Each structure stands twice: as structure tokens, then as C-alpha cells.
Amino acid sequence: MPTYPTPRPIDLDITVTVGDVEITASDTPETVVDVVPSRPSRPGDVSLAKEATVRFDGGRLTVVVPKRLNLFGPGDSVDVRIEAPAGSTATIVSAYGGVRVRGALGDSDITASYGRVQLERTGSLRLKAPYGEVEVADVAGDLDLTAGHARLHIARVDGTANIRGSHGDIELGSVTGDVDVRTSAAISIDRAAASVAIRTAHGAIRVKEVTGGTVRLENGYAGIEVGVPEGTAAWIDAASRQGVVRNELTAESGPEGADRTVELRLRANYGDILIHRAQPARAN
Structure with a gap:
């Protein structure tokens, strides 16, 4: 398997038509690439793995698996496994297959048309x-996400979150920047520290805690809840x-003596709206 000395973060550029991409980003002084057949017993997978190109030049690793047209039966498939320095940037295009990242990458641009994404x-x-289903533990920067028909779970965004979805439910943990979501499904946010704009057609909207800014929530056929x-x-x-x-906020909750102020603009067509005090975070 190709191995390159990389004492600092590099740029990853990976293109795979059918197969999984796995990246381990850690405190390593070298980059290791392994392109293997998804099913070693299948000749098509074996030959496709041999046709993959791997290049490293000027701090940029490029992996390209050629596209094959299969009209009948399962397509040829290879898996790409990479070990690289933490903080490396990544551009990944995968048509049919999952993308999994262990450790910390830098800025990333990922397209996974039909497959699960775990970062x-x-x-x-x-x-x-x-x-594909999306699970992301931590985004140390802005998030721009376009999704479709599967569940999304993003635990933390230290920046803005711009999400365009369709029929998959969206779960956000804490977001430090502005949130803008357009979808047809349900969405929940644990904690929003800035302005929030959400519009959905058929799913419930729940913002468990919002601490400032302007909150604009619009719903068609489900409820809205804000803490x-x-x-x-x-x-x-x-x-x-x-x-x-x-x-459920009391008159004593008015602006006099308050540390912060939040503006709530909430609209629903066929659902209830509930405004209440957020539950205090549990001590560890």
C-alpha cells in the first residue's frame, strides 16, 4: 500500500463511484493509502482495485477509482482506506457507498449520494x-448541508448551520451561530445561541433552548415548541x-432585569405552539 511522509496536514481528494471511504485522522507523520476490493472473491472488484490511481504531489493526495457501467447484476466495488495527519482537508465524492471519518479533519467538502455518512x-x-443517514459529532466551523430522505444528527456546530432537507428528520445539538433550515420533516435543536430561522411543511419544530437573537419558526401541519x-x-x-x-412564561419574565432578550416570531397552520422555560442543564 502506498505510504508517504507527511509531517503536517495535507489535502485529500477522493473520488469513488461504488464503495466505502474510511479515513482515520490522527497524530501520524505519514499518510497510508489502501484501495481494496469490497468483495475479494469477486474478479470485478479485484480488477477495479488494481485500476485505481493514487498520486501524492505538493501536499495533495488524489485517489480516483474509475467508473464502470454495469447494466446487470451488482456493480464492481472497492473500498478506500486512508490514514492521514489530523487537520487534513478533504474533498470526497462517493456515488454509492458510505463515508466514515475517525479523528479530526480540517475543512471538508463531501458528497455521498447513496450511503451513510459518519464523521x-x-x-x-x-x-x-x-x-443517506448522516451522523456528525462536531463541526468546528460553519455547516452547509443538503440532505434528502434519511435522518440527520449533528451533535455540535461551532459556527452557522445552513440546512436544506426533504423528508428526513433533523436533530441538532448545540449551535453557536445562526441557524437556517428549510425542510418538510421534523427538526429539533437542543441549544441555539444565536438567531434561528426554520420553515417546515409537515414535521414538528422543537427548540429546547434559545438564548438570544431572533427566532422565526413556521410550520404547516405540526406543532412548535420553544424553551x-x-x-x-x-x-x-x-x-x-x-x-x-x-x-408558560410568567409576567415576571419580562425584560426588566433580564440578562438577555430573545425575539420569538412563531407561525403554525394546523398545530399548537408552546413557549416555556427551558429545563436547566443537568450537572455531570
């Missing part, structure tokens, strides 16, 4: 995943055409 940590992330923490005042404009608006 431990990246810098700023641009991700397209039309038909406002103690010490944060709320300016509220909420209405539902065929549902009930319930505000």
Missing part, C-alpha cells in the same frame, strides 16, 4: 447526502390558524 470532527463542512432559559426575556409574536398558543 467525528471536521472544520467547516459542506455536505451533500441526498439518500427560553431563566434570565432571558422574550418578545413574543405567535399565532396558529387551527391550533392553540400556550405561553
